Amino acid sequence: MSAAISRGKSVGILSNNSAVAVARFLEKVGILSRVAPLIGRVYGRPDLMKPNPHTFRAALDAAGEDASGTVFVGDSTTDIEVAHTVGAPVVGYANKPGKVDAFAAAGATVIVEDMRDIRAALTDHWR
Numbered sequence: 476m477s478a479a480i481s482r483g484k485s486v487g488i489l490s491n492n493s494a495v496a497v498a499r500f501l502e503k504v505g506i507l508s509r510v511a512p513l514i515g516r517v518y519g520r521p522d523l524m525k526p527n528p529h530t531f532r533a534a535l536d537a538a539g540e541d542a543s544g545t546v547f548v549g550d551s552t553t554d555i556e557v558a559h560t561v562g563a564p565v566v567g568y569a570n571k572p573g574k575v576d577a578f579a580a581a582g583a584t585v586i587v588e589d590m591r592d593i594r595a596a597l598t599d600h601w602r
Contacts, residue, residue, distance in 0.1 A: 485538055489514040489530040512537035526553040528560045535561070548593055550574075555581040566596050 487510060490497050494515025501507040514534045516524050523529040535542055542563040549555060550568040555578060558565035567583030568590070569575045578586045585596045 485540075486510055487512045487514070487534050487538055489525075489534045491516050491524045491530075493518075525551075526556040526560070528557050531557050531561050531563070546597060552577055552581045555583050566593060568593065 488497060488501075489512075492515055494513055497515055498507055498513055501510055501513070512534050514530045514537065516530070525531070531542075531547070535545070538545075542558075542561040545563050546566060547554065547558040547563045548566045548568055549558065550570055555565050555567055559582060564584040567574070567578030567581070567586040569578055569586055569588045570590075575586055575588065587593055587596050
């Protein structure tokens with residue numbers, strides 16, 4: 476996150492979880508002020524959760540960005556699916572066994588298995 480911010484990039488979060496719950500976690504770990512936009516699920520509208528592109532498009536609108544100028548990091552095949560739907564490259568974070576193959580089949584742009592490798596993937600793949 477620090478590397479992205481130091482390069483003038485914003486770091487946002489979109490989640491199928493409640494934005495309030497995500498914000499509480501980010502506040503607890505001391506990084507809430509560094510994340511914007513933060514878009515969570517729409518209350519009472521499970522049909523708008525990923526893989527529906529609603530939250531991704533809301534995040535893009537809030538950030539004033541075009542999908543092609545972003546990189547999405549996700550840990551599920553639905554994350555990869557929604558990134559493809561909006562036209563964004565995607566880093567698949569394979570944090571459990573079997574995800575590497577699933578993410579490759581889903582067409583992730585880059586796949587990493589360790590959180591520490593996300594920075595290198597972003598630096599190496601998108602300059």
